Amino acid sequence: MPRLFSYSQFASGxxxxxxxxxxxxxxxxxxxxxxxxxxFKVKVKIGRNVKHxxxxxxxxxxxxxxxxETLISEVRLQRASYGDQPVQIETEFTFIPKVSLRLTxxxxxxxxxxxxxxxxxxxxxxxxxxx
Amino acid sequence: MPRLFSYSQFASGxxxxxxxxxxxxxxxxxxxxxxxxxxFKVKVKIGRNVKHxxxxxxxxxxxxxxxxETLISEVRLQRASYGDQPVQIETEFTFIPKVSLRLTxxxxxxxxxxxxxxxxxxxxxxxxxxx
Amino acid sequence: MPRLFSYSQFASGxxxxxxxxxxxxxxxxxxxxxxxxxxFKVKVKIGRNVKHxxxxxxxxxxxxxxxxETLISEVRLQRASYGDQPVQIETEFTFIPKVSLRLTxxxxxxxxxxxxxxxxxxxxxxxxxxx
Amino acid sequence: MPRLFSYSQFASGxxxxxxxxxxxxxxxxxxxxxxxxxxFKVKVKIGRNVKHxxxxxxxxxxxxxxxxETLISEVRLQRASYGDQPVQIETEFTFIPKVSLRLTxxxxxxxxxxxxxxxxxxxxxxxxxxx
Numbered sequence: 001m002p003r004l005f006s007y008s009q010f011a012s013g014x015x016x017x018x019x020x021x022x023x024x025x026x027x028x029x030x031x032x033x034x035x036x037x038x039x040f041k042v043k044v045k046i047g048r049n050v051k052h053x054x055x056x057x058x059x060x061x062x063x064x065x066x067x068x069e070t071l072i073s074e075v076r077l078q079r080a081s082y083g084d085q086p087v088q089i090e091t092e093f094t095f096i097p098k099v100s101l102r103l104t105x106x107x108x109x110x111x112x113x114x115x116x117x118x119x120x121x122x123x124x125x126x127x128x129x130x131x
Numbered sequence: 132m133p134r135l136f137s138y139s140q141f142a143s144g145x146x147x148x149x150x151x152x153x154x155x156x157x158x159x160x161x162x163x164x165x166x167x168x169x170x171f172k173v174k175v176k177i178g179r180n181v182k183h184x185x186x187x188x189x190x191x192x193x194x195x196x197x198x199x200e201t202l203i204s205e206v207r208l209q210r211a212s213y214g215d216q217p218v219q220i221e222t223e224f225t226f227i228p229k230v231s232l233r234l235t236x237x238x239x240x241x242x243x244x245x246x247x248x249x250x251x252x253x254x255x256x257x258x259x260x261x262x
Numbered sequence: 263m264p265r266l267f268s269y270s271q272f273a274s275g276x277x278x279x280x281x282x283x284x285x286x287x288x289x290x291x292x293x294x295x296x297x298x299x300x301x302f303k304v305k306v307k308i309g310r311n312v313k314h315x316x317x318x319x320x321x322x323x324x325x326x327x328x329x330x331e332t333l334i335s336e337v338r339l340q341r342a343s344y345g346d347q348p349v350q351i352e353t354e355f356t357f358i359p360k361v362s363l364r365l366t367x368x369x370x371x372x373x374x375x376x377x378x379x380x381x382x383x384x385x386x387x388x389x390x391x392x393x
Numbered sequence: 394m395p396r397l398f399s400y401s402q403f404a405s406g407x408x409x410x411x412x413x414x415x416x417x418x419x420x421x422x423x424x425x426x427x428x429x430x431x432x433f434k435v436k437v438k439i440g441r442n443v444k445h446x447x448x449x450x451x452x453x454x455x456x457x458x459x460x461x462e463t464l465i466s467e468v469r470l471q472r473a474s475y476g477d478q479p480v481q482i483e484t485e486f487t488f489i490p491k492v493s494l495r496l497t498x499x500x501x502x503x504x505x506x507x508x509x510x511x512x513x514x515x516x517x518x519x520x521x522x523x524x
Binding site: 001002003004061066068069070071104106108110112113114116119 | 394396397454463464497499501503505506507512
Binding site: 333336337338339340342343344345347349352353355356357358359360 | 430432463464465466467468469470471473474475476478480482483484485486487488489490491
């Protein structure tokens with residue numbers, strides 16, 4: 001089976017190894033609270049600080065957002081969208097949570113495989129009563 | 132071949148027909164100017180004013196963003212992300228334009244087929260000289 | 263909106279034009295009869311006689327099989343699967359028809375856009391009574 | 394992160410548990426030898442012996458074929474293709490191997506998550522000299 005890579009597996013490596021892991025790692029950014037049944041936005045960026053090259057033979061193909069075992073959404077990336085130049089790819093997902101979330105992003109580089117983000121926990125609460 | 136639907140084909144219909152077309156039509160929102168080789172954001176919303184039902188057997192499966200004949204990116208939607216409730220689905224694409232754009236969104240409803248947005252023109256210009 | 267290309271649009275062109283259209287055109291092959299509620303197989307090949315190049319910056323990204331306005335299935339192709347060499351890409355879809363079919367394949371080349379096959383009609387009939 | 398399921402994790406369970414795992418498990422079928430740079434076919438079936446239900450709210454969404462960390466191809470399944478009836482979903486991938494293969498299939502059920510096949514090894518050899 002394909003191995004799943006994450007930044008933490010490379011965190012004790014050399015600067016070169018860490019830069020390699022950094023530019024492949026998806027990072028989730030979102031609020032840590034959400035309202036039940038209201039649209040909620042989650043950003044995913046590829047690369048903590050380092051840009052991914054995006055050459056014709058080396059580019060990201062998809063980013064998936066998971067809540068534990070449930071796939072929330074998937075973005076299919078086109079190489080050409082990044083103009084074949086180094087960039088920190090980013091995307092935004094909008095969805096409607098019903099229960100609290102444990103989010104992970106998985107992203108596939110056609111040359112260096114499947115990479116996972118750290119897990120992010122989001123507490124989903126009912127909206128306050130208006131009176 | 133699959134027919135391609137757009138709001139304008141239904142615009143002279145009854146209120147019921149127009150509501151049907153409205154809730155299926157993708158709408159692009161973005162600036163009409165972009166900087167060459169800089170990340171640019173485009174929002175696509177399904178439904179001009181009316182919400183799509185998103186029932187288990189009736190939901191959107193994907194939204195594609197095209198620049199003329201070139202696919203820029205595609206979002207794969209999961210029914211569960213909308214909690215099986217009516218909502219105006221929205222998504223945001225980030226990409227790096229090199230030339231001026233003529234954008235169209237295409238979105239597929241598993242029950243009512245392939246829908247197109249109006250075309251949106253974006254002028255891409257070089258960044259102003261700093262001095 | 264993206265134009266949809268098909269071989270017939272280029273059929274009266276020069277040999278070079280026809281070879282260009284040939285190597286981009288999806289072709290459906292299947293029986294013209296199917297049994298209701300039984301698995302049915304449909305092959306789609308890219309290229310009537312001419313091979314598509316499949317270079318790192320020029321390759322097919324997906325093939326969709328449609329029954330009129332309904333998407334039946336989609337194959338996501340990876341450039342690497344064709345070893346960056348000219349080949350007639352082929353794929354096989356298996357699905358279960360309930361009603362007679364009017365099939366079209368749509369395939370997307372990242373350099374030359376969206377191509378359609380000719381329509382293929384399949385009559386779906388109930389299985390003969392056994393006695 | 395999403396857990397990855399496989400039949401072997403459930404193989405010592407009750408008959409009910411084994412049937413659950415069986416109907417979700419992708420199974421690879423192919424020759425154990427392939428010719429370098431020649432098209433090679435791999436079948437993937439969901440379910441060893443038990444049929445997956447394929448109801449509107451419970452169906453397979455995709456099947457991916459991997460060679461170690463490299464994605465070879467992906468099929469996007471449409472619920473409607475299986476007529477909302479129990480069936481052993483199957484698909485066929487055609488690709489061109491350059492090196493020996495260690496294949497795994499991964500398949501996603503929208504209700505029960507991501508399932509992996511056993512690994513299948515394929516020896517890729519040069520074609521015999523003709524004389």
